[in-house]
Amino acid sequence: MMEGVPGSRDEAVALDAADPLAGWRDEFLIPDPDVAYLDGNSLGMTPRRTIERVDALMRDEWAGGLIGSWDHWLDLPQRVGDELAAIVGARHGEVVVHDSVTINLYQLVHAALALRPDRRVIAVASGEFPTDRYVVDGIARSHGYEVRHGFERLDDVAVAVRSLVDYRTAEVVDLAAETARAHAAGALIIWDLSHAAGLLDVDLRGAGAQLAIGCTYKYLNGGPGSPAFSYVAADLIEQIDQPIWGWFSQVDQFAMGPDYVPRSDVGRLLVGTPGIIGLTAAASGIELSAEAGIASIAAKGRALTAYGLSRCEALGLESPSPTDPARRGGHFSVRHPDAASITRILAADHGVIADFREPDLIRLGCSPLTTRFTDVHDGTHATARVVAP
Amino acid sequence: MMEGVPGSRDEAVALDAADPLAGWRDEFLIPDPDVAYLDGNSLGMTPRRTIERVDALMRDEWAGGLIGSWDHWLDLPQRVGDELAAIVGARHGEVVVHDSVTINLYQLVHAALALRPDRRVIAVASGEFPTDRYVVDGIARSHGYEVRHGFERLDDVAVAVRSLVDYRTAEVVDLAAETARAHAAGALIIWDLSHAAGLLDVDLRGAGAQLAIGCTYKYLNGGPGSPAFSYVAADLIEQIDQPIWGWFSQVDQFAMGPDYVPRSDVGRLLVGTPGIIGLTAAASGIELSAEAGIASIAAKGRALTAYGLSRCEALGLESPSPTDPARRGGHFSVRHPDAASITRILAADHGVIADFREPDLIRLGCSPLTTRFTDVHDGTHATARVVAP
Numbered sequence: 073m074m075e076g077v078p079g080s081r082d083e084a085v086a087l088d089a090a091d092p093l094a095g096w097r098d099e100f101l102i103p104d105p106d107v108a109y110l111d112g113n114s115l116g117m118t119p120r121r122t123i124e125r126v127d128a129l130m131r132d133e134w135a136g137g138l139i140g141s142w143d144h145w146l147d148l149p150q151r152v153g154d155e156l157a158a159i160v161g162a163r164h165g166e167v168v169v170h171d172s173v174t175i176n177l178y179q180l181v182h183a184a185l186a187l188r189p190d191r192r193v194i195a196v197a198s199g200e201f202p203t204d205r206y207v208v209d210g211i212a213r214s215h216g217y218e219v220r221h222g223f224e225r226l227d228d229v230a231v232a233v234r235s236l237v238d239y240r241t242a243e244v245v246d247l248a249a250e251t252a253r254a255h256a257a258g259a260l261i262i263w264d265l266s267h268a269a270g271l272l273d274v275d276l277r278g279a280g281a282q283l284a285i286g287c288t289y290k291y292l293n294g295g296p297g298s299p300a301f302s303y304v305a306a307d308l309i310e311q312i313d314q315p316i317w318g319w320f321s322q323v324d325q326f327a328m329g330p331d332y333v334p335r336s337d338v339g340r341l342l343v344g345t346p347g348i349i350g351l352t353a354a355a356s357g358i359e360l361s362a363e364a365g366i367a368s369i370a371a372k373g374r375a376l377t378a379y380g381l382s383r384c385e386a387l388g389l390e391s392p393s394p395t396d397p398a399r400r401g402g403h404f405s406v407r408h409p410d411a412a413s414i415t416r417i418l419a420a421d422h423g424v425i426a427d428f429r430e431p432d433l434i435r436l437g438c439s440p441l442t443t444r445f446t447d448v449h450d451g452t453h454a455t456a457r458v459v460a461p
Numbered sequence: 462m463m464e465g466v467p468g469s470r471d472e473a474v475a476l477d478a479a480d481p482l483a484g485w486r487d488e489f490l491i492p493d494p495d496v497a498y499l500d501g502n503s504l505g506m507t508p509r510r511t512i513e514r515v516d517a518l519m520r521d522e523w524a525g526g527l528i529g530s531w532d533h534w535l536d537l538p539q540r541v542g543d544e545l546a547a548i549v550g551a552r553h554g555e556v557v558v559h560d561s562v563t564i565n566l567y568q569l570v571h572a573a574l575a576l577r578p579d580r581r582v583i584a585v586a587s588g589e590f591p592t593d594r595y596v597v598d599g600i601a602r603s604h605g606y607e608v609r610h611g612f613e614r615l616d617d618v619a620v621a622v623r624s625l626v627d628y629r630t631a632e633v634v635d636l637a638a639e640t641a642r643a644h645a646a647g648a649l650i651i652w653d654l655s656h657a658a659g660l661l662d663v664d665l666r667g668a669g670a671q672l673a674i675g676c677t678y679k680y681l682n683g684g685p686g687s688p689a690f691s692y693v694a695a696d697l698i699e700q701i702d703q704p705i706w707g708w709f710s711q712v713d714q715f716a717m718g719p720d721y722v723p724r725s726d727v728g729r730l731l732v733g734t735p736g737i738i739g740l741t742a743a744a745s746g747i748e749l750s751a752e753a754g755i756a757s758i759a760a761k762g763r764a765l766t767a768y769g770l771s772r773c774e775a776l777g778l779e780s781p782s783p784t785d786p787a788r789r790g791g792h793f794s795v796r797h798p799d800a801a802s803i804t805r806i807l808a809a810d811h812g813v814i815a816d817f818r819e820p821d822l823i824r825l826g827c828s829p830l831t832t833r834f835t836d837v838h839d840g841t842h843a844t845a846r847v848v849a850p
Contacts, residue, residue, distance in 0.1 A: 101524040135489075138504060174734075209720075296736075318564075332594075
């Protein structure tokens with residue numbers, strides 16, 4: 073018996089057998105079980121219940137209920153937000169699911185700048201995910217702000233935009249400490265939870281965070297391009313003045329009155345008519361994560377990436393991802409000058425779906441509800457074989 | 462035989478029997494055939510093929526293709542836009558389907574203002590649909606523009622925002638004449654086609670229109686909150702400078718480079734990751750309209766509303782909707798001080814789904830691919846019975 077022999081595939085099989093979350097994979101439609109899908113951090117897999125829910129939505133609510141279903145849909149962004157709130161450590165009424173990370177960040181940066189009228193600097197990391205940098209650059213250009221790369225100095229910063237988990241290395245920032253440091257310096261901070269929501273046991277409230285956005289199509293398995301979310305701490309909501317005035321944030325929407333008066337709840341971040349089909353799919357994915365429990369999900373995430381990094385070390389693969397599990401998100405990266413071609417070969421010849429990130433990283437993503445230890449085993453061993461055939 | 466007797470229900474039955482588009486109703490899932498659904502101008506009905514397409518998308522492309530399906534999805538907003546372009550008289554590459562009417566109008570108003578830096582007035586009708594007014598008001602407030610209600614004087618107007626079809630009365634503006642008048646005065650004009658796309662045989666190019674937006678969930682039957690569209694005439698696209706800089710409008714998106722450089726095609730209006738499920742549903746609805754043919758759809762629309770207005774006249778119902786078919790959109794309204802309660806009674810007791818619009822209008826919508834002459838008969842006669850029992 074090979075079982076338990078470190079490095080053997082049987083060890084990974086045994087880890088899967090002992091995994092308390094293993095059964096959640098059955099909740100997903102996975103046509104090819106032999107594929108090692110290590111890109112759930114780009115696009116989460118397909119919950120079976122999402123297919124049923126969306127079908128029922130289309131047949132019963134859209135075709136069956138027609139326009140009358142809007143009575144039920146109108147506050148769906150807030151109701152889905154409340155389900156998500158529990159997963160990220162927010163309170164009821166502090167999260168709303170809508171639009172995209174780009175739109176939502178655009179709204180919150182504007183709103184945050186309006187709250188710090190005496191400051192002219194927006195801080196963002198030079199290696200931040202592109203859409204976050206672009207949003208900041210666009211606002212800075214049109215409104216005359218300085219963009220500062222990095223967070224060392226914050227005493228003249230109006231707003232800092234930061235990802236909780238680095239999209240390349242998976243390094244996790246200390247949410248509470250960095251929030252406190254920003255606030256002590258008089259800066260507001262908007263956290264991008266795209267690579268954290270549904271993976272880490274984020275405690276926005278406990279950390280003192282006031283503003284956050286994130287996506288639902290990664291670890292929350294909401295579907296391709298599923299709507300994003302915005303979080304605003306309750307005591308700040310009525311101070312939010314965002315620039316895209318639309319009828320879904322209007323206080324008495326169907327009065328269709330002459331003047332725009334924003335709602336006093338988190339729905340003031342809504343814009344136009346929400347896409348109900350995408351929102352229904354997002355709700356289904358969020359519900360799955362809530363049922364499985366974010367603490368269990370986070371624990372399995374750490375176990376998967378720890379196993380992956382141990383395989384990298386044994387196989388001689390260089391990884392820039394943190395070894396401290398408290399500082400590591402849901403993926404680990406392998407650095408190699410031929411990362412792009414290696415990623416292509418892994419998919420074409422080895423049934424291993426990873427992700428290439430410029431300039432030299434192969435990202436191996438571990439999504440706790442669907443990723444098996446055997447996937448991580450197969451992914452790392454196949455990478456090693458491609459690197460040194 | 463009552464057939465053909467003016468005003469009889471049999472006359473309406475005969476009109477349905479002679480309707481060359483009647484068969485298209487079979488393309489839709491309609492659980493209760495006895496309901497007279499006269500609100501397809503708020504939410505179009507459910508194409509059967511949409512249920513199939515969305516199911517196939519989720520099973521084959523999302524679950525089956527996983528992240529690899531993004532190769533196919535990346536340009537879906539532009540491909541669906543090209544299908545829609547043919548319906549609104551635009552050319553290949555001039556339309557993109559994305560986000561919401563509110564977002565898209567926000568982008569285009571900003572872009573248009575940047576093209577008229579010497580002017581400080583935005584024109585919009587005081588009775589315009591709320592979200593359009595709110596977008597204009599928000600931009601005017603934050604950037605110091607004057608909002609002028611009405612279009613009489615345009616010689617100092619930077620941008621005019623106008624609906625082609627009035628959402629309350631269904632009155633249609635002369636697209637070519639008003640576009641020419643605006644351009645002659647040096648103003649840009651953004652047309653909102655929400656109540657026109659998929660209903661009228663709009664000829665954006667022929668009318669000289671340069672900028673338009675609109676929704677796909679009304680006459681295009683794209684589903685609740687399906688994504689909106691933006692139209693920019695080809696020679697203006699590279700001059701579009703819009704404020705929400707996102708990674709989907711970036712010229713080389715996955716290079717994830719340091720600087721935002723917008724695409725040179727209509728995709729420069731994209732923002733964040735598009736919602737692929739909603740977009741797939743929208744594509745299916747747009748395809749149906751393209752197949753049925755917009756000229757035939759427009760002709761049936763005129764016939765339905767003409768029949769409806771003739772019933773109103775015979776039944777003593779007051780309507781503010783234009784009698785000239787060339788000046789009338791896809792609904793006709795009945796004016797009554799008790800419009801709100803009448804609309805509720807129609808739904809609750811008569812199986813007639815209409816729409817109340819402040820302050821005193823019952824909107825009876827005719828969506829040519831699904832509305833029957835018998836629906837219009839039943840809707841008007843039920844209204845008359847509720848008004849004068």
